[in-house]
Amino acid sequence: MSKGDKTDLxxxxxxxxxxxxxxxxxxxxxxxxxxxxxxxxxHLTTHDIEKAFDEHGLSITKKEINAWLISLQEASLIIKLDERGKPVVFTYDDRYTFDLWRLSETGLNVGRKLPSFMVKEESSGIPKLAELNPEIIHEIEDLYFTSKILLLLHDHGGELSYADLRKQLAIDREKLAIYSWPDASHSEKPLFEIIVKPPTLRTKVFKIFGWMMEQDLTFTLTEDGRRMAESIVSREKKP
Known part of the structure; x- marks a missing residue:
């Protein structure tokens, strides 16, 4: 462990x-x-604090409040003001005044930073078989084919014909057609796009009958897709 990794005891x-x-x-x-x-x-007073406890159905004596106020003050989390005053949070009509307390700069910083210690890390591992459900399976399949298309296009200079890509993926036309549409679930911008070759006499005839030649369609990486593919490749584990 290096010096930089040591905990500040x-x-x-x-x-x-x-x-x-x-x-x-x-x-x-x-x-x-x-x-x-x-x-x-x-500022706050013991009356404000007592009423706040009452609001949540909790009870605490004034003596306990004062004891904990002193402890919080000794820890530099709150400050006791010199003057006395009346409660400000809840309605108070009596003449009696109270000691005034407020949060210190240290207390403010502690309050701001405490939530960061309570953030739970999301699990990033591959789910186990017993944890699978149809929705998770669909997400895994979608991620697999999207990443596979990215890497295949990257390995072939950024583009592949529809037919060649389908052959490499070993999936049917309907399945590949799903990935022909931009999908915002993996990136804000499209990762790849389909380019149609300039029409020929043959393709014009086929189009009349509603047919499309797969060789006339080309899957191409967008600039965002290229960056994503390069990022994936760069993280490949070396043997």
Whole structure:
């Protein structure tokens, strides 16, 4: 392991013994979440926090709130203001004033970055046989033929006749016809297109009867298709 790969132990110690330490408690996390969710308010009071707990059917005493406020303050997640004031989130008509608290810059940064630790990585492996269903099978087949067409065209200089491509893929006309249309599921722009050769007397006659000669159709890579094919080839595993 290189020096650049080593974990910053001092940084971790600071995080878990500092800003993140009080968040081991569920109530502390709830109070911190109340501050972060209401970060647009200039301040919050214990009354605001108590009412927020009530809103979710939870109970907490003022003594507990004050204890966790001090813990969050010691962790530099919130700041206690010098003046006193009235609640701002919920309606309050009494004369009594409260200590005022607000989220600190550290608390704001922690609140912003916490979601990134909770993102689940999507599985990118090939599904196992027991996990297959008709929809997944269709997606795999579609991806296989699309990538196969890209690579075949790439290997043949960027183009192949309809007949030669069908022979290489070993599929029928109807199946290949599906891939004759631009598909946005793999790329925002078409990866390949079909070019019709200039008509001859024979093709004009065939067209009268609604027939199309496969040799007169050519599958061609677009610029986006060429880049995609080269990207796939460049990732090929070396023996």
């Amino acid at each position: 001092k940084g971790l110690d600071y995080l878990f013994e500092g800003p993140l330490k009080p968040l081991h408690s569920k109530n502390a996390r709830r109070i911190f979440d109340i501050f972060y969710a209401r970060r647009d308010f200039e």
